[in-house]
Amino acid sequence: MSLFPNLYMNTSSKITIEQILKARDMRAEKQRQFICEYGLPLISFTLNIAGEIKNSPLIEFLFMCGVEKIREFPFEIKYEEVHSEETGPVAYFVFNGDAGIIKNKAVELEESEETFRLFDIDVIDKDFKKLSRESTRKCLICDNMAQVCARSRAHGLDTIKEKTQELLISFASKKLAYYAQCALYDEVHTTPKAGLVDENNSGSHTDMDIAAFEKSIAVLGSYFEKIALVSMREHEKEPQTLMKHLREIGIEAENAMLEVTNGVNTHKGLIYSLGLLIADIGGILMGLPTRLSLLASVGMKDAFDKAKNSPETHGEMQYSRCGAKGIRGEAQGGFKTAKEASKILSEYKKTLDKNTAQALTLVEIMKVLEDTNVLHRGGMEALSFMRMSAEKIASADIDKRLSMIKKLDDEFIKRNISPGGCADTLALAIFLDLFTQKHYYL
Numbered sequence: 001m002s003l004f005p006n007l008y009m010n011t012s013s014k015i016t017i018e019q020i021l022k023a024r025d026m027r028a029e030k031q032r033q034f035i036c037e038y039g040l041p042l043i044s045f046t047l048n049i050a051g052e053i054k055n056s057p058l059i060e061f062l063f064m065c066g067v068e069k070i071r072e073f074p075f076e077i078k079y080e081e082v083h084s085e086e087t088g089p090v091a092y093f094v095f096n097g098d099a100g101i102i103k104n105k106a107v108e109l110e111e112s113e114e115t116f117r118l119f120d121i122d123v124i125d126k127d128f129k130k131l132s133r134e135s136t137r138k139c140l141i142c143d144n145m146a147q148v149c150a151r152s153r154a155h156g157l158d159t160i161k162e163k164t165q166e167l168l169i170s171f172a173s174k175k176l177a178y179y180a181q182c183a184l185y186d187e188v189h190t191t192p193k194a195g196l197v198d199e200n201n202s203g204s205h206t207d208m209d210i211a212a213f214e215k216s217i218a219v220l221g222s223y224f225e226k227i228a229l230v231s232m233r234e235h236e237k238e239p240q241t242l243m244k245h246l247r248e249i250g251i252e253a254e255n256a257m258l259e260v261t262n263g264v265n266t267h268k269g270l271i272y273s274l275g276l277l278i279a280d281i282g283g284i285l286m287g288l289p290t291r292l293s294l295l296a297s298v299g300m301k302d303a304f305d306k307a308k309n310s311p312e313t314h315g316e317m318q319y320s321r322c323g324a325k326g327i328r329g330e331a332q333g334g335f336k337t338a339k340e341a342s343k344i345l346s347e348y349k350k351t352l353d354k355n356t357a358q359a360l361t362l363v364e365i366m367k368v369l370e371d372t373n374v375l376h377r378g379g380m381e382a383l384s385f386m387r388m389s390a391e392k393i394a395s396a397d398i399d400k401r402l403s404m405i406k407k408l409d410d411e412f413i414k415r416n417i418s419p420g421g422c423a424d425t426l427a428l429a430i431f432l433d434l435f436t437q438k439h440y441y442l
Contacts, residue, residue: 014052023087041099044122045091050160054088058285063089099125115171173228180224183431188213190358192405195412204418216257216266223253227275231282243298269424296331338428362426366390371421
């Protein structure tokens, strides 16, 4: 299977009718080749995208979600091939199953939600015949038959293009918010974690538990979706203007979190950091290069001046005392620690179950992160103890590490150490790993 190119290198370009016809001939040849080789039914999957631009990061995002859905069909996949071309992404699946049943599954998928009307899932039987739909496709704009509206040009190309873009942005926003909620859920349920809320205990916290985190996660989804929507719809605006809007959403999200948790701060840091990461990905999906450092730098000087002169939060106090920049510094640096942790997590998952991989990745983060929450609770002595303990665990035999984390949890509770910044970084790493796993880029 060929993987997609790096998303940052992906550019949208107009194509000609000659390119479209050539791509169609190439697909037909591929279909014939696979059926001859395997003697089994074949799916040829593309997207129905109106206009002269057939591929973009945003289009590929929807396409790869479709690929994931097709992989879930209840048939053995004998062969799979995925490509990204200027004329549009395309995937081939050779299934060991009945072509009629496969076609029914394909139609069910195409009709399961509005955005999936853009899916074009052809099923070709082993006798080379393409199976037809029993039901007719509906128009993107109205409930009439798509063929009727197309022949009469009832809506016009610009209207269809605008509707397509709206569907793509809406779908991507919901999906990014879903990935964010999954990352937050996986982080809090990762067990064991030293000094942190997990399935064993509440760590060094007396005011929060898993239930509080889950309430917060449930309410934050709609705000992450808003952040994604704004970042895509306003992607052409200057970072200062965009960040003003994003901050307003962030404040709304924080207030909603505090309301459902009875005033407990479960995710304030992640509303900022995960929201910033989602906003950057939103811009990338619209064809921009990464602007993470630029977005993070907006208002940074004023924020640090305030932290130095009149600190209020724990993070601001640590900057005032010892110059620790905390999550703002991580964001300005492009979340390098989280990105490196996501690679470590991916490697761990090759041989370990998800929970163990995440628990051990947290240890790797604890080795290097300047966690302002740890500094607030115990100063440099606590930070040094955390790093030294993490180094010891990371160098031990892998089958002993979880039991060592459990013992460290007891010690952290005694010392009132809670590596909340490390936990936030783990959530970012899980989010990045999930996004990369599903879409092959970043």
